[in-house]
Amino acid sequence: MSGPGSIPTALTALTGVRHPIVQTGMGWVAGPRLVSAAANAGALGILASATMSVERLRAAVREVRSCTDAPFGVNLRADAADAGDRVRIIIDEGVRVASFALAPSKELIARLKDAGVVVIPSVGARRHAEKVAAWGADAVMVQGGEGGGHTGNVATTVLLPQVVHAVGIPVIAAGGFHDGRGLVAALAYGAAGIGMGTRFLLTSDSTVPAAVKAKYLAATVKDVTVTTKVDGLPHRMLRTELVDALERSGRAASLLRALRHASAFRKESGASWSGLIRDGLAMRHGKELTWSQILMAANTPMLLKASMIDGRTDLGVMASGQVAGLIDDLPSCAELVDRIMAEAQATLKTLSGAG
Known part of the structure; x- marks a missing residue:
């Protein structure tokens, strides 16, 4: 296949992808079309399953498989009540990589590894990376505070x-990456590759509505903020009139909104109320979360869906990394990955004094 050559790393060796680039699993965004396009471009495409029913996940995996022969992965919540069913699909369908937004249990990691699946949890702190590494994770993705969605402050x-x-184990760097210079910087720090969410969201292969993409492209770095008003946890997103309204809303209004969205997400995902309660208990375990915060977490899927699927930026929120302020175009995944690799190689050449 023509295009810039690869830069072999521990990530490319572990997963079998051509380039050390990961398209991260974004709910409502990382569906079969984007994942297969990223995979065909030589990156590791990750299918987001948390917003899918179990049946839809199996269909989505098969859809990706029908569009590419390249390796790809599935992202899932380790604390979900039906995590075992989703792991079974990953194993049955021969998915190459399982990634997790929360640290999977030692038993879950072992089950996947026994089936030959590469396990790559995402973490936001060193202690979490150390824990999953000790449990047998094959690699880890670490997201800094610049990253979109739920984020830390480092x-x-x-x-x-x-x-x-x-x-x-190999470390994939996420949070603030969008070009070849960033890839070289990550490799210099010792990473085996980079993960990008916002940059892949803003491609022509992304199914996000055009009007929503336009909002991202118009954003400056200062237009990306962190709020706890969506689900009670720090969440990085574009600042909009809705986000400003959420920031001003009182506790009672937040709880009523959370109940409404919990009900909507239950119908959308096929989850039962008992399943949502079990998920809430799992989220609360080991964390200082109130029941109000757990209930508010039901806001996230439906508020994201309103923007990412329905195009209603007035009713939804737009998770975003700070890097949105640096992005001004919508290349295809193939064009984006080729550009990043060409720029990375040119940067390496310049640094070596050969340029």
């Missing part, structure tokens, strides 16, 4: 070298 440039130093 910048990638501080968190990444800390994790690389702490674990002996």
Whole structure:
């Protein structure tokens, strides 16, 4: 296949992809079309399953498989009540990689690895990376505070070298990456590749409505904010009139909204109320979350769906990394990956004095 050559790393060797780039699993965004396009471009495409029913997940995996022969992965919540059913699909369908937004249990990791699946949890702290590495994870994705969605407050440039130093498995850097220079910087820190969400969202292969993409493209770095008003946890997204309204809303209004969205998500995902309660208990375990915060977590899927599927930016929210302020075009996944790799190689050449 023509295009720039690859840069072999521990990530490409582990997963079998051509380039050390991961398209992260974004709910309502990372569906079969985007994942297969990313995979065909030589990146590791990750299918987001948390917003899918179990039946839809199996169909989505088969749809991706019908569009590409390249390796790809599935992202899932380790604390979901039906996590075991989703793991079974990953194994049955021969998916190459399982990624997790929350640390999977030691038993879940072992089950996947016994079936030959590569396990890559996402973490936001060194201690979490150390834990999953000790449990047998094959690699870990570490997201700094610049990243979109649920985020921490430690910048990638501080968190990444800390994790690389702490674990002996490949580390994928996420949070603030969008070009070849960033890939080279991550490799210099000791990472085996980069993960990108917002940059892949803003491609022509993304199914996000055009009007929503236009909002992202128009955003400056200052238009990306962190709020706890959506689900009670720090969440990085574009600042909009809705986000401003949520910031001003009182506790009673937040709880009523959370109940409404919990009901809507239950119908959308096929989950039962008892399943949502079990998921809430799992989320609360080991964390200082109130029941109000757990209930508010039901806001996230439906508020994201309103924007990412329905195009209603007035009713939904738009998770975003700070890097949105640096992006001004909508290339295809193939064009994006080729551009990143060409720029990375040119940067390496310049650094070596050969340029």
